[in-house]
Amino acid sequence: MLPPLKSLPVFEAVARLNSFSLAAAELNVSQSAVSHQIRILENHLGETLFNRQGRNLELTTEGKRYLDAISNSLLQIAQATNQIKGEQETHIRLAVYSSFAVYWLIPRLPELKRLYPNLELSIEMSHGSPDLSDRTADLFITTEKEKRGFIFESLYQEELFPVCSQHYLEAIKNRLNVTSDKELTDKLNETPSPLAQFSLITSYSIYDRHTEDWKRWFSNLKQPLPNTIQFHRFSHLMLAYEAAKHSLGIALVNDYMMNEKNDEQALIKLPCSGFETGDNFYLAYKESRKNEDIIRYLRKWLLEEAKTLA
Structure with a gap:
């Protein structure tokens, strides 16, 4: 038996906006009308869809499951309607770290924008892995690789390597008493690594604890992490990157942060080894939406651009 169809877009709006009042404003109805439609749907399903505690509102487990089940159907209905009316979808949401x-x-x-001038891209930034759901975005760049109903295509295998500013590089050369690039390369690849002599910048966001990034870098050289290192600690890789730009020390960053499209790179990759973190980045999207033109356009462009990371 079909549910009360008028209630479905109301439920989707409340769940997406996490607010009865915001859903009412978006749908151009009263808040009491929104509450009424949610009650009708909950009575029909025999389940509570939202937990309400004062001003706080969140989906119940049953609500989350129901939203995942119906959101794509609502989207397909809207797209089919637009196609019949001759309206082409131009807006797409991409969730990305x-x-x-x-x-x-x-x-x-x-x-x-030059290739697809009519495409309207909304970027949803995420600090952790984004929730793979239509209510979050249409396409995702994520390190997750498994969810039923989704296609995952490999974009990039993460590698960290040491970088520093030009100013800090000169300080490294002076302390190591080298002048040429070859001398620097030879010196930095000695055992034990001379990087332990310098201030190192560590971030928390990849391994959920400080210094683990450098511990793994030294382990890749089959060396223990020296206990004499002076560390500067930051919560996120972006902060570590910025700290290195301002000559605070040497940071470990990944390939995509060294933007080769910028002619004047702020940071310099040191001539010594990096290491793979074990994280793979994937482009993810629902299998049921793979033939949508706007999905195909953005997917093709992202995969082509990602070849620069190989």
């Missing part, structure tokens, strides 16, 4: 968005994606957006 904040550092990937800032250092890799945004510098490339002018080229995307």
